[in-house]
Amino acid sequence: MNAVAEQPRCHHCHRVLRSAKSIALGYGPTCARKIRRAAVDLRDYQAHQIASARELIEDGGILPLRSVVFLVVSTDGTEIHRTAPAACNCKAGLKGTRCYHQLAARMLLAA
Template identity: 45%
Template sequence: MNAAATTHHTNCLRCGRKLTSAKSTATGYGPTCTRKVKAAAKAEIVAQYKPHQVAKAEELIEQGALIPLRTGIYLAPSADGTRTYKAHRTACSCPAGIKGLHPCKHRIAAHILSLAA
């Protein structure tokens, strides 16, 4: 996702509280939720996925790119920002997710966020 497509959020994407700092509105998560998301990523995710996959998923989360639709389901952008996909911790509608050979970054990011909930 490029910098021009980055959106600013007024409420935390995890807990829904109002965001006040510029950094929080840019990422979409308050400081407490950011710590919880990062802790969740380290706890269970690191053992299941390769480090470069986790790094890409964490980058999506830091950019505030995953938008919650329903419990555990997120709207995720394509790399060029022209398409959106639905991502869950078990599946994703992106081309890599449909093939299912390896977990995509959207799916891993959704998994991290679902553990932090």
């Protein structure tokens, strides 16, 4: 029996990814452009949180789990958190503070 290798797919639209850059990013060029241009209210976030959220998305460190719930990798790569636009189970999120994980989830959903 031949095992068929699963083709890498875009985390946003689920289309097959062909280029090495898209495969490494986890998003096709159209979805990546939509995410970068997504209109998200950034007033409640500091500049380093915005940069961290964009980096998290570009590094493929956030994956959809359910319709509005995502799995995210911690900054040091040792933990995985569950996040949504309004809540996160990271240390900051548990304290009620908005974290960059939540912002990344908002950016992905806005796209």
